[in-house]
Amino acid sequence: MDNLDTREWLLSNGLGSFASSTVCDARTRTYHGWLIAALDPPSQRTLLLSHLDASLEVAGQIFALSTNFWTGGKVDPLGYQLLRSFEIEPIPTWVWSESNWQLVRQLVMPYGRIKEEESGNRILIQYRYEGDTAATLRLRPVIGDRNFHHQQSAASELHFSQLVGQQQICLQAMRPDWTGTPWHLRWSAGDYKQEGVWYWHYYYPEEKQRGLADTEDLYSPGYLTVRLQPGDAIALEAKVGLPHPDQPDLSPLDFQQAVQTQEQRLYQWPSCQVETLLESSNLPTPTDKGQSPIFQQLLRAGDQFIVYRASIAGPTVIAGYHWFNDWGRDTLIALPGLALATGRYAVAKGLLETFGRSCRNGLIPNAFPDAGAQPFYNSIDAALWWIETLGLYLEATQDWEFLAQQYPVVRQIYKGFMAGTDYNIRIDAADGLVTWDFPGVALTWMDAVIDGQPVTPRCGKPVEINALWYSALCWASRWAQQLLSEPGANSRWLSNQRDRYTRQAQQVKASLQKFWNPGRGYFYDRIAPDDVPDPKIRPNAVLALSLYHCGFPAAQGRSVLKVASRRLLTPYGLRSLERDDPEYVGTYAGNSHYRDRAYHQGTVWSWLIGPFIRAWSRFYDSEPVPFDCQPMLEHFQQQACLGSISEIFDGDPPYAAQGAIAQAWSVAELIRHYQDLGRQGKGE
Structure with missing residues (x-):
């Protein structure tokens, strides 16, 4: 062999x-x-x-x-x-x-x-x-x-x-x-x-x-x-x-x-206007980035994940090949790279509309089943990612008619979190933060479970969930203000909503300081239900800094990114846990039990390079991103699955590619930030 x-x-x-x-x-x-x-x-x-x-x-x-x-x-x-x-x-x-x-x-x-x-x-x-x-x-x-x-x-x-x-x-x-x-x-x-x-x-x-x-x-x-x-x-x-x-x-x-x-x-994209499964190509006029051979290859790689789901009669995103189906969280995180960065706004709109239509008890499905079955709502963050991604879509398109159509879904998510919903997801009245506590489940993206026990327990108040909550409140306040300018708007009701969202966002911003760990210059990964903070160095702190609305001060953001650069950053993304942690597992190998133990305990996730780039650009806008993209581009063109990006990599050198051979959010984040990487790779 x-x-x-x-x-x-x-x-x-x-x-x-x-x-x-x-x-x-x-x-x-x-x-x-x-x-x-x-x-x-x-x-x-x-x-x-x-x-x-x-x-x-x-x-x-x-x-x-x-x-x-x-x-x-x-x-x-x-x-x-x-x-x-x-x-x-x-x-x-x-x-x-x-x-x-x-x-x-x-x-x-x-x-x-x-x-x-x-x-x-x-x-x-x-x-x-x-x-x-x-x-x-x-x-x-x-x-x-x-x-x-x-x-x-x-x-x-x-x-x-x-x-x-x-x-x-x-x-x-x-x-x-x-x-x-x-x-x-x-x-x-x-x-x-x-x-x-x-x-x-x-x-x-x-x-x-x-x-x-x-x-x-x-x-x-x-x-x-x-x-x-x-x-x-x-x-x-x-x-x-x-x-x-x-x-x-x-x-x-x-x-x-x-x-x-x-x-x-595919190969004349974006200049051609050829009918596809879901829409015509609707990309902007080609730019230098659009004409780059490797960027064109990335576009084609991203196209492989956008598929038609018969049970909802609309678009969805395969999380990864070979074995993954379409998942809500993955779809919404990948959507900006797959659809917004490529100008496929009709696909983005269709995805947002589909997920919004299935909102229940303030939650967005994490998975759609086949026809005749009910969606799965086992995610605390899919609803918040839906709001974040809706905001990015609206910023790109100024589609205020769509905002008016989807604003009731925004309200439904808000009410669900405020009143409390499935899995004991709720808002802590004392500090305004999102918390949850439910045995045997893992509701964040770190979702591996073995024998009914989460490998990475994150119940309580996870840092990135509350950063998403803050951003969601900021979006909601902006949208209420926007809708005030629409003809026939209920001015008094919308003004009250805007003011309420604004007050809550201010409260949450202040409460986010509970996550600051001055001893390590980093954010606590979560505050457990017993109010004990978790000091592990994980990439969720970087996720918290990468959102459109950031509730953390610049000094903290710069400190977090410096720590992440030293302890988490690799040539293929961010480790899910720092190497010095006693629970760190550096190799993703063995049977499903051993692999699940390593999945979020040190394994490198390539999609996390996108949040790192966004956060770095926010807090170090005058300094280049400390990431050499050449290994990632060589992986894309020459290794594992030719013309795609693997789901994960070992945390230890030489960072062997693992998991699914082609992962939607891995490709999507490279599409989204290809121009920011400062290199054009082979084929340029």
Whole structure:
């Protein structure tokens, strides 16, 4: 495995479906496959097509091009030894070759449109051959039908039916008590032979490292044989559903058209005005930043997370690939980078409207379930992040009509916190601060729980929650004043609201001084329910300084940032706990228990570089941010998932990338502050 390039690639389609694997073409995770389809966008993600095993016969010699891991760590075939190059831009492209031949494979996952059946969950594959003589390409589809979190096992009761047609097969998994998803595979040339066979014991080394199930059985219904002359190409398409009876035959031109459509939608952004799933591109006139190649790559990376959710009939944000769904807190934190910094105001508005419509008891959902189920409200800060993000949207757009529509939601959140709401979230009348106390749950972003006990207990009064509360009160006061100028405004009522918010903001600002720890020159992370302050050095103090309205004096802000620079800052973000703390865990590894123990106990979170930059710019506006972005940009372009940013990194050098390979708020914060970093990275 040491000789294999196991860096990963990712394609997505705006519906929650994705394709992903490694540069060396070996699958190392349960989540690797070429068609993992979101059957109820963006949920019910189901692996259908794992890959195509390929071999090429040239002048009587057969070259196996695939690379597979098997139980025990055996690698067979050794196709990676013939792999000469891989490129992620503009689409994933592999080149295998020997002295007298070359085979190029490319993949494209067309952007999905929920209203257009013909543009649903699908992937297109093309092989192009060059050589001195004709060759024979054999392709064997390797398939499954299972939840993307789980593995498939061969069983006597599990069958895959196939209906062979003209240059296509229709496939469907079946058991006596269950019928799987119908889908089809079609091709532009070749002869197909039915020959069903199980491949037992595929091995996923990344799952082994995570302490999870790591073995799978996959099925192949047959194989395709294609005779290729030099310069010939063959295209294939795997697509959910049954084929349309009137669809034209597949051609390599269809592949090229799909690539051109993707390039038009993504690579001409922001100058083009092409219809997308949710809106037209609505970016401002291109600037130097917008024309930067690496910034354009960041825009494309951010686009992968904005998807359509069928259960709410609107936009949402996938928190990360491969395994995360859409979460309220993550969406709202990522929204300024993904939508406001890129001028996608309709997406931002739609997201805010969707979450606001689901406000209950003053809380904003932290997760939307599938259709027919209720949202989850297990977050103390999603509602406050909603207000903060609404404020940023309004500052960017001056959309006061939208403010008037959403102001009742602002009032509902305010009333919920004031009167008390779920999880004993309430306002302490003595100091005006937000507090909460509920056993067995973790309601802030540090939310790991093991055996019913939070790993990072933060009940009581967390510092960043109360900084958000202060900013929310300031926003509410400004908005009440703004609405006073609208025709037909209830002047007396709005004036009273404005004055009340202002008084409360002043009280909270004074009470925020309870968090100051002069001995360490830092903020207490929280004040526990028994009024004992927590002196741990965590990045939540930096979060508290980064909001639009900051309730802390400049001297304290500068001190906090200096401490954070020394104790938390790394080349990839901020540690979640300083290294000198006895509870610090420097490596995120092992099974889920060990990983959860490390998750917020020293692990580096890349998204936190955004709050650090905002806070630094506020309190040290004449000094450059003490952060060299080159390692982060090299990670983005050359490491882990090519063209995206990992969720987390080890707290100890060399800061190995961990967690999800592509994380929305990690990418969003780099988009938001790319210009502030003072470097343009490779490709400039």
